[in-house]
Amino acid sequence: MNSLYQQYVSEMQKIADVKYTLALLQWDQEVYMPSGSAPYRATQIATLAGILHGFSSADELGGLMKKLSDDHSLQSKESANIKESLRNYTDQKKYTTDFVIEMNKSVSAGFNAWQNAKTKNDFKLFLPHLQKLIDLKRKECDLLGYEHHPYNALLNQFEPGATTTQLDVIFEEVKEKLVPFIQLIRNKKGPDDHFLNQHFEKAKQWDFGMNILKQLNFDFTSGRQDISTHPFTTNFNAKDVRVTTRINENDFCEMLFSCIHETGHALYEQGLPAEDYGLPSGEYLSLAIHESQSRLWENNVGRSKNFWEYNFPAAQKIFPDQFKTVSMESFYNAINVVKPSFIRTSADEVTYHFHVMIRYELEKELFQGKINAAELPDAWNKKYKDYLGLEVKNDSEGVLQDVHWSHGSFGYFPTYSLGSFYAVQFYETAKKELPGLEEDIKSGNHQQLLAWLRKNIHSKGRTLNADDLCKIVTGETLKFDYFYQYIMKKYGNIYQL
Ligand code: CO
Numbered sequence: 001m002n003s004l005y006q007q008y009v010s011e012m013q014k015i016a017d018v019k020y021t022l023a024l025l026q027w028d029q030e031v032y033m034p035s036g037s038a039p040y041r042a043t044q045i046a047t048l049a050g051i052l053h054g055f056s057s058a059d060e061l062g063g064l065m066k067k068l069s070d071d072h073s074l075q076s077k078e079s080a081n082i083k084e085s086l087r088n089y090t091d092q093k094k095y096t097t098d099f100v101i102e103m104n105k106s107v108s109a110g111f112n113a114w115q116n117a118k119t120k121n122d123f124k125l126f127l128p129h130l131q132k133l134i135d136l137k138r139k140e141c142d143l144l145g146y147e148h149h150p151y152n153a154l155l156n157q158f159e160p161g162a163t164t165t166q167l168d169v170i171f172e173e174v175k176e177k178l179v180p181f182i183q184l185i186r187n188k189k190g191p192d193d194h195f196l197n198q199h200f201e202k203a204k205q206w207d208f209g210m211n212i213l214k215q216l217n218f219d220f221t222s223g224r225q226d227i228s229t230h231p232f233t234t235n236f237n238a239k240d241v242r243v244t245t246r247i248n249e250n251d252f253c254e255m256l257f258s259c260i261h262e263t264g265h266a267l268y269e270q271g272l273p274a275e276d277y278g279l280p281s282g283e284y285l286s287l288a289i290h291e292s293q294s295r296l297w298e299n300n301v302g303r304s305k306n307f308w309e310y311n312f313p314a315a316q317k318i319f320p321d322q323f324k325t326v327s328m329e330s331f332y333n334a335i336n337v338v339k340p341s342f343i344r345t346s347a348d349e350v351t352y353h354f355h356v357m358i359r360y361e362l363e364k365e366l367f368q369g370k371i372n373a374a375e376l377p378d379a380w381n382k383k384y385k386d387y388l389g390l391e392v393k394n395d396s397e398g399v400l401q402d403v404h405w406s407h408g409s410f411g412y413f414p415t416y417s418l419g420s421f422y423a424v425q426f427y428e429t430a431k432k433e434l435p436g437l438e439e440d441i442k443s444g445n446h447q448q449l450l451a452w453l454r455k456n457i458h459s460k461g462r463t464l465n466a467d468d469l470c471k472i473v474t475g476e477t478l479k480f481d482y483f484y485q486y487i488m489k490k491y492g493n494i495y496q497l
Pocket residue numbers: 261265291294
């Protein structure tokens with residue numbers, strides 16, 4: 001290997017060492033850290049973030065990458081890495097170290113204020129922190145630069161190439177096609193799902209979830225699962241991928257589907273090329289592609305009849321009293337009930353996209369200056385009324401429900417919907433290319449599907465963009481119609497439309 005390229009690799013790995021140490025501190029903050037340590041942790045994170053910024057924007061690194069970008073003897077993966085790293089470097093150079101430290105301090109403080117505000121159901125406790133984060137993010141849009149809409153600068157951090165223009169088209173289609181579809185469903189008497197809300201003992205739920213993780217081939221020698229307020233996945237390298245979940249003793253679905261969802265994320269991280277640690281080719285492509293992996297396992301696999309043909313008998317064995325009179329068919333219908341609800345993370349596959357759209361519209365209005373942070377609760381409640389017909393009663397179940405804004409993550413939510421739409425398109429392709437797939441899932445065997453995802457998506461890392469990946473894997477760019485057809489067919493059967 002070219003010695004300059006070797007030097008670039010070791011610099012990138014040093015940056016990764018700091019980045020993942022930071023991630024470990026953040027994981028600990030959300031999983032185990034005693035709350036008294038919060039102010040110290042905030043400083044520790046901010047200091048490390050400053051060091052990380054220093055490393056990733058060092059002039060020597062830039063010089064090295066510029067030299068390498070003119071080197072035509074590099075292999076194609078090597079030049080893809082240089083191109084992508086140089087793009088990130090150019091963005092990093094736009095930030096001052098002071099800005100990075102201030103942002104990280106505000107995020108840590110914001111996260112703690114949000115937790116407190118959510119517990120006490122008091123938006124005012126979060127408001128000054130939220131305002132501060134929005135101000136900093138506006139500054140960030142200006143630092144990064146954008147075309148047409150400041151929100152594009154934020155979107156690009158999570159989904160390179162995404163724009164408000166594209167998203168407006170997609171969400172227009174969501175509105176136009178899904179609003180009447182939900183109306184059709186609401187006029188029907190839905191399946192009975194009361195048996196999902198009996199008492200399900202914590203320890204037994206945990207065991208059931210762990211068995212599902214094993215069945216889906218989560219590698220426990222390269223990962224672990226813990227409990228946190230808000231389920232998430234993080235990783236420190238491909239051999240250490242951590243998922244979290246939460247357990248609600250009165251709801252069979254909450255932990256279960258968060259386990260499957262986060263496992264989908266984790267399988268992607270565990271499937272990235274471990275030898276490319278620290279390089280774009282060893283990292284996930286974009287957040288929408290990440291989410292496509294979690295949604296594919298959660299919905300296309302985990303909410304399918306085939307999956308429960310295998311797993312429902314196991315659920316009946318662990319919870320005999322709760323499920324003894326329930327048939328597999330009624331269980332399948334129950335886990336797929338479509339019902340407008342307040343909480344995004346537990347929403348069904350159809351109404352879910354309204355939760356995302358509401359946040360997208362509000363974020364766009366915030367960054368356009370059409371509304372301010374103090375007006376968020378009212379604006380939020382109004383949209384829930386307009387789109388989902390729901391009267392939001394308290395902010396903990398409304399504007400305070402998600403952690404993202406406390407992390408300063410604006411522009412993140414749209415990737416959830418894009419991810420679901422990619423998931424369907426990928427899954428339809430997998431079904432065509434793997435004739436035995438449905439039989440496999442009926443027998444609890446997911447090896448073949450995982451191997452397909454590893455080969456077509458995971459192993460690619462970030463050596464191309466989401467649009468190109470989608471074209472290579474499915475033969476087309478992202479089409480909302482795949483999702484729409486899937487929804488019509490599945491729910492047409494369940495609701496006998
Ligand atoms: Co996710």
